[in-house]
Amino acid sequence: MAGGSGTRLWPLSRRGEPKQLLRMIDGRSLLQLAFDRVRAVVAPGNILVCAGAAYADEVASQLPALRPENLLGEPVGRDSLNAVIWPAAVLVRRDPEAVVAVVTADQIIEPVETFADRLTTAFEVAEADDRALVTFGIVPTGPHTGYGYLHRGRAVEGLTDVARIVEFKEKPDAGLAARYVDSGEYWWNAGMFVWRAATLLGQVRVLLPESHERITELAAHPERLAEIYPGLLKTSVDFAVMEPVSRGRTDAHVIGVALAARWADVGSFADLHAELDKDDDGNVRQGAVVASGTTGCLLVNADPERSVLAVTGLHDMAVVRTATATLVCPLSDSQRVKALVGEVKERYGAELA
């Protein structure tokens, strides 16, 4: 899954250049890092990417090992339900026994070996159990309020750190998050899954019969993409499938595979600053940048024209220059960027936002 636009990293990410396609980690994009993570377990020819159709050329250019028929371009975003059932419907036609891992493209997960090991375990669970929807639970490192939580039940015998999931919990407040973590019974919801394509589609047929019918029609008639896709129900796979299944609404069940890895969202400039290499003053510098008396800043000059970004006396700030915008904000305020982009769009038009 490589959808989304990532307005909180504006102006680095824009409508034409979403977050997961920015070559921001040592010159590589989060999509490229995600592709490499999966290649540790899955042959490149078996990897599909589902992304916005507008970004298809850039995805293909970043991933030369991706087969053209494995790039699914959404004409419009229709949330995560459709980003997982469309590939499932395509794959089940190629191989009715297909087992599919759905992984996100906008996080950093390290070490890759740990991820590969747990992905292998998840595949084993899904191959052995055709009623299992497998999800990954990140072992919490603290009472984070920005993630959903998975409440786990009894362990699955014979496997290490694999358990039934009995409830999906929304993002909690600080007190509740602390109780979750203290109890030892919760993982963070990673939004990554493994299942037999046929198992997922069977659940969707029960829970959302119309979605099942339309996506099956689309897989049989890919030429009708522009007609069918915009009419699909826009909803999340967690809300529409995983939660009802975890509550016993169908004959399937949810299995959680623990993933004890560093799992970092790169959803804001503060996150990006945390991820990238810093100089002795704690500054991340990219592009033509001059700084004096400046500490703890993210300084990015991504303007393709010849230019310079010059700062003095700044602390803990993000300063980003692109061809069409300059953004300045404290790193601690970087969640406010999204609202700022809204104002840019309103006042100066969508082409600058």
Next chain:
Amino acid sequence: MAGGSGTRLWPLSRRGEPKQLLRMIDGRSLLQLAFDRVRAVVAPGNILVCAGAAYADEVASQLPALRPENLLGEPVGRDSLNAVIWPAAVLVRRDPEAVVAVVTADQIIEPVETFADRLTTAFEVAEADDRALVTFGIVPTGPHTGYGYLHRGRAVEGLTDVARIVEFKEKPDAGLAARYVDSGEYWWNAGMFVWRAATLLGQVRVLLPESHERITELAAHPERLAEIYPGLLKTSVDFAVMEPVSRGRTDAHVIGVALAARWADVGSFADLHAELDKDDDGNVRQGAVVASGTTGCLLVNADPERSVLAVTGLHDMAVVRTATATLVCPLSDSQRVKALVGEVKERYGAELA
């Protein structure tokens, strides 16, 4: 005098666009404001501008009332001595009795009426006394350490607030500045003068005979500008002429005319912020700018291409975007911009500085 490059306002001011030519005060440049101030007393046809030859086209474009023969373009900067004796040498050939006011182009002086009134007084002094070098003394509003001071002696009879100047003082430290102001005997040195052209040149012939010879040669042979000008002694008129004369080194004397006006240097972003109209949050905004949670800032988007400057959570900062640079610095640090430009030049080349 319209020379100088104003690196402390970089990147608004650059080698190709020095400070005094920026249309920054309600769309008018400091040069245009200075020209208008002088027009209150002097016919436009009698106004000369001495500026860098590289800016001659821009000066002519900004001042349509300036006669082409009254624009003196310096091929290289040779400090204030030559910027005052060259026009004097030119004018004395046109009229041996010429009385000349030398005014700067990079300050704001208000009200214009007060300036015009004192300029008229200064002309009267210089016309009546062919041994007088007249200078303007700004009545201090506080113990400023950024200006030179004029120590005044006995008053000139029959004129209001006009006195002999007995000493030129360098920029003082805070304690000395406070003593100067408390004594009531000091004015700020405005660096503006009135004199008979022949009187000034007579003093230069005594104090700096070689400079006198060369500038006289240049006035007689303007076609030799490129040959003569670069070889002129580079020094200030204060150091080379006014100080020695005030100390009695020659048969002339220095007369000070008090100017009780607001006299504002616009030498830094802090100065510019102070001069310009602010919104309810104390922000100066120019060009396409979006700001939230931001107070007391100077926000200038001078990029001629379509772009936006977006800031959030900033206080008392200068943020400036141009076609080739973005600058961010606290207004209180704006004197550090000059050093920053030096580093830009060193690392990325003169065309970005």
